[in-house]
Amino acid sequence: MRKLIFCISLLGLILPSKAQQKLSAIAEVKEVTVYANGAQVQNRVLVNLPAGSSDLIINNVASDLDEGNVQISGPDQVSVLSIAKTRAEDVPISNVKYQRLKDSLDLLIADREVVGNKLDAAKGALQILKNDNLLGGGNGKIDVADLSKLVDYYQMKSVNLNRDISSLNKEMGVLDKKIAQMQMDLRTYIGNGGQLKLQLVSNRGGNVTLDIRYMTYAASWQAYYDLKAVSVSAPLKMLYKASVSQNTGVNWQNAKLILSTGNPTMGGTAPVLSTSYAVIRNLDEELFSNLSVQNRAQNKIQSLSAKSIRAEVSMDSKALEEVAIATTSMVENQLSTTFDIEVPYTILSNGQPHSVTLKEFSQPAIYKYYAVPKLDKDAFLMAEITDFQKLNLIPGEANISFENMFVGKSYINPNITTDTLNLSLGRDHGISIKRERIMDQKSTQISGSWKRQIFTYEIKVRNNKSSEVDILLKDQYPISTDKSIEVELLEAKSAQVNAETGIATWTVRLKPNETQTYRISYMVKSPKDKSLAFN
Template sequence: MKNFILISLFISTLGYGQNIFTTGKVKAATVYFNVAEISQEAGVSLSSGTTEVVIDNVANSIYEETVQISAPPYVTVVSVQYTTDYGKEYNKETPEIRRISDSIILVKKQIEKLNLEKNSYVKTIELLDKNKATYDKMDGGESKIDVNALIKLVEYYNSKRLEINDKIFTIDKQKEKLSDLLGELDKKSKINPDKNENKKSTGKLIIQLLSTQEVKTTLKIKYLTNNASWYPIYDLRASDTSKPIDLYYKAMISQNTGIDWNGVKLTLSSGIPNQNNQAPILKTWRLDYINNRYANSVHSGFSKSISRESRSASQSMSSIQSISADYEEANFEQKTVDAVINENQLSISFEVDALYTILSNGKQHSVVLTETKIPAFYKHYSVPKLDMDSYLIAEIKEYSKYNFLTGEANIIFDGVYVGKTIIDPNQTSEILNLSMGKDKRVSIKREKVSELSTTKFLSSYKEQIFTYDITIRNNKKEEIDLQLKDQYPVSSHKEITVELLQSDKASNNEELGVLTWTLKLKPNETKKIRVSYKVKYPKDKQINL
């Protein structure tokens, strides 16, 4: 038992050797859209002179050129290296492997010592057996032997042989246990602790330090890693068109750096670090001939695509999604923290006051940054040529002061989840339009008037007249403002002519072919608008009407 106590004590107290091994603790993280700057601290005890410090618990993927080490004035950082496989890349054993290797040597020596001890006892038994055989032979002959002496000899032989056999038995048991221990140590020596399935994959920093004195100090470490990100998301809550919008500004954060962020100071930034900061330079633009098989083709008519203005509106409206059946209001009940917002020339940052824990599992963590009320003017918007529904739009003035970033927004109107929209502040207009969803209480219908839509053939030309009636009814209990848009084609060739015949006092953007009406509809009021235009083009051609 003494042997095992000594071995266990040796394994538990075995030193780490000349290198100093320590663990980096995450203190803060600044998360950008695609990377994060991690701040860590590691305590070390340095001797006077040069010391190699190995810092564990570093992110599993970093930008090595961004590593910064802060040390006291009397400590000089000579070199910094990063690795994810310290033992293999630097031909050095980790402290755990070194302890195991030294323990294997100790156990083997102990087994060898027991073998020698057992062999000595075996030789003693052989000697006793040989002497007993000699006395037995003398007892059978003519020689006269003292009986009392013979009795004492037999008693001594029996007791001594039994004692030695007990010692050999004890030695065999000790060897058996030591052999089992040796087998376990041998298995452990073949396993890299850094690649253990139950342990996250992390990196290490190998730092050469030169200290002018023996001291205990703390190293501060900063670096960029690409395995963390965040993006903004919003909740827009409105109970009535006469009241402001409640805006919940949230951040969705995820990280898979291999190290957990436990109780860290979080800062979220819209900046883009580690980017190419070289300003572009224009070079001479030289024209030359190209072989383009479409260059001489005849344009077939107007484009089927809607105008740029209507397309933009369509894209904005199409971002609205249908109501999710499994949506729960509880999804939006989250703890709000007061984030300090800092705005500079190139980015916006949010400093979160509370300490947060973000595990390294790649899952999204939601943090509510701010909550504010935003004054809004509400109007309805519709493009019935593309969509017969009417959309409720909230107009936000001076929206730059809210520090919006492009992101998805959940719409909750009058306590009901309506769907999603997109907040995009990257525009030049003075008003930000937020789509609050479809309003089914405003009915819109666009129909072709057959009797006023005709086709004629005139000499070498074909003439067509198109007439549409748009009917709008307000089924709400309050008056609404409605912006209505429609479209007529714009010619791309001089052989094709377009004439707007009727637009019912619409604002006409002739370049885009977009008609806009600003209407007020009282409760239960119905209005009808007529649009008519004539298209004339060569009858031997086909156009995309």
């Protein structure tokens, strides 16, 4: 029996171990497609896989990735058995560049320790030198000649020690900066993000390249523009830019960027209408059905963990949702615009906006001035752009420069139904506008139970510029929504009047230093005991 046990033990020592190996690799960010709220990150992982099964810990991935959306591609001999997001594990990293940096960091830390020891020794020696009790062997008695020698020794030694302490402090500061920079460089390999744990099976050993894609929602981009108009006779220069930010825990080093106007969180297909049926609602049955769902969840609360409760509730809600949308089918993918950035960019994981230039172009524009003196006394320079759909603009803020001067900010909204895009290029104080009400004795008249009020406004427009300008001038009269109130337009000479909106529009052309006057007048008839309000 003892011989049998010995043989079995010996056989266990001789046979090779089939224990699953644990490996580590670093995900290198190669390409990122950034959406308005999220990003798809493509990584490349190089690892030396043994034959058989192994656990691979992949560092430098986003901390908020969803393992359910991870896509992995590799050679045919490698199979992925499972994917899981894990916490940081202390696994040796086999990357050559990482290991070189790690070795250099270890040497710097060792050098810092040596310098620290020298610094402590110098400070200790200086402290001993300042100890008065050591004079005269501790009894305070010392010969004058010996005292002179001691003073000389103290001066020389004190100067040398202070010089050494100052030098060592400087050396320590230099080492601290180098160590901090090297730790930052190491962080580009392992990141501050999460880890992926893959269970792999490989038919044969050797170097393997894996491509990994995943979604993260800790990244975004917004469009903004630089609009420059040299003069009203020159084309409008537009610089299309993007503000990209991310806080995934992983720095995107020299990565290829693709910016997309799509939204990965929304369904990309168009719905199709199906027949709608009118039925009698049974409120009691609906109430009972809702209560039964809540009661089922409540029963689970008494017996299951919080995680199981959330799962059960979500399952019931999903079941109800599926019943509600069962008659809807999806047939057509929606379109989005993508911007393929040719130059690699580095976007740090610090949440700070990084400017990315998309394209620059000159666009023919028609420049006009626009003024609504009822709301604002200034004239605004507007640029009209046709065929703007081909520019693939998206809503965003615009920095505006006119005549080589920054004049302010505006907002571009291309989501309009007209074929002309109007861009506000800011205020122009070279045009003076004054609007005032003209009052006379006939402005208000009362007859019986009625009150008639006449509102007359005079608008003066002056061109103080050295060139001729075209101005689109607008004012309005109120539209009645009450049968007891009557409104009549009395005067709006040379204006185009929209009777449905009450807006009067004058097309004004002013020569340099020319002033023109316009007038709008209307009468409002209303009950004399009622007060009027115009919005």
